[in-house]
Amino acid sequence: MGAAAAQPVAPPVSTESAPPVAPAPRAAPLVGVIAASQTLDLAPLVEGRLDQVKAHLGDRVEAGQVVAILETRVWQLELSARQAQLQAAEAEHARAVLQLEHAKQKSQRQQQIRSYAAGEEVETAEQGVQLASVDLNLAKAKLAEMKAQVAVATETLEQARIRAPFTGIVSEQYVQPGMLVNRATPILRLVREDLRLRFAVPQALATLLRPGSEVWVHVARLPQPLKGVVDRISPELDPSSRHLRAEARLELSPELRGRIPIGLVVDVSLPALTPPGPTAAKP
Numbered sequence: 001m002g003a004a005a006a007q008p009v010a011p012p013v014s015t016e017s018a019p020p021v022a023p024a025p026r027a028a029p030l031v032g033v034i035a036a037s038q039t040l041d042l043a044p045l046v047e048g049r050l051d052q053v054k055a056h057l058g059d060r061v062e063a064g065q066v067v068a069i070l071e072t073r074v075w076q077l078e079l080s081a082r083q084a085q086l087q088a089a090e091a092e093h094a095r096a097v098l099q100l101e102h103a104k105q106k107s108q109r110q111q112q113i114r115s116y117a118a119g120e121e122v123e124t125a126e127q128g129v130q131l132a133s134v135d136l137n138l139a140k141a142k143l144a145e146m147k148a149q150v151a152v153a154t155e156t157l158e159q160a161r162i163r164a165p166f167t168g169i170v171s172e173q174y175v176q177p178g179m180l181v182n183r184a185t186p187i188l189r190l191v192r193e194d195l196r197l198r199f200a201v202p203q204a205l206a207t208l209l210r211p212g213s214e215v216w217v218h219v220a221r222l223p224q225p226l227k228g229v230v231d232r233i234s235p236e237l238d239p240s241s242r243h244l245r246a247e248a249r250l251e252l253s254p255e256l257r258g259r260i261p262i263g264l265v266v267d268v269s270l271p272a273l274t275p276p277g278p279t280a281a282k283p
Helices: 073-112 119-159 203-208
Strands: 030-036 039-042 048-053 066-070 161-163 168-173 188-192 195-202 214-218 226-237 243-251 265-269
Touching: 030 214, 066 188, 073 119, 195 203, 195 214, 195 265, 203 243
Parallel strands: none
Antiparallel strands: 030 195, 030 265, 039 188, 048 066, 066 161, 168 188, 195 243, 214 226, 214 265, 226 243
């Protein structure tokens, strides 16, 4: 029988697998710092000896709440003296009003009997009216001065009570009762409960950052990241680090307020700054 027809030989099958497609690169987390929306050292507007500190480290205070009081005995005595002087000025003013009214009545009577009275008496009555008017003006000026002095003494007494300008938490107490304090001597440090995030992005990603961008803050021992919204962006890069500084407003639930310390270093992720990865080639 004849030779069998040659069978076609299949090409060898390669056992090597296709090279894997690299996953899309993810942006490395940025580093940020938790900051207070406002921090203020509370100092008195007047000089005196500290009498009481009514708020201490970690205390939450409301806006307008008295947090410290200076000794007020001298200022209370000053206010009492000014109030007594005001009462005397009010009496002098009332006396001047009566004297002017009496002088006017006397002058009117002299005018009515002018044809029978001597000219000197009429002139004297008119001069009496003028003098009484001057005395009344002096009494008015003295009364206004005493009212101003009472207002100043009252304001000074009020300034001895240091009040919180906003609702916040005491983070530091600098002095103790009995110490002398003045405008240059802070008593307490107060921080707002509202927190912010301060961070920076490298210059390669700076053009992608926009006001309104979402940020996610990863805090250790918190089950969920915190959400923030970018609302402040610097217009210039830092010349040494080549980073762009920005800030975000953090959205905190009531149960988290007071639990996150200011100054905490955290990881920050910004979905808007994740660079697009390469697409896999079609077969």
